[in-house]
Amino acid sequence: MQVKTVKMGVYEDYDITNRFYLSLGFTEFEVIEELWGKENPCQIYVMSLK
Numbered sequence: 001m002q003v004k005t006v007k008m009g010v011y012e013d014y015d016i017t018n019r020f021y022l023s024l025g026f027t028e029f030e031v032i033e034e035l036w037g038k039e040n041p042c043q044i045y046v047m048s049l050k
Contacts, residue, residue, distance in 0.1 A: 002050055007041040008030050021045045 026045035
């Protein structure tokens with residue numbers, strides 16, 4: 001499974017979202033700045049559903 005949010009450390013509200021995904025077992029996959037712009041770098045998390 002894959003989820004996207006704004007990279008940790010950019011906005012406090014999104015830091016809460018990042019910590020939530022990490023607490024569920026998601027792993028950081030990559031950051032794509034070009035997707036939403038440099039002011040909103042897109043953090044992608046992944047998790048296996050096996």
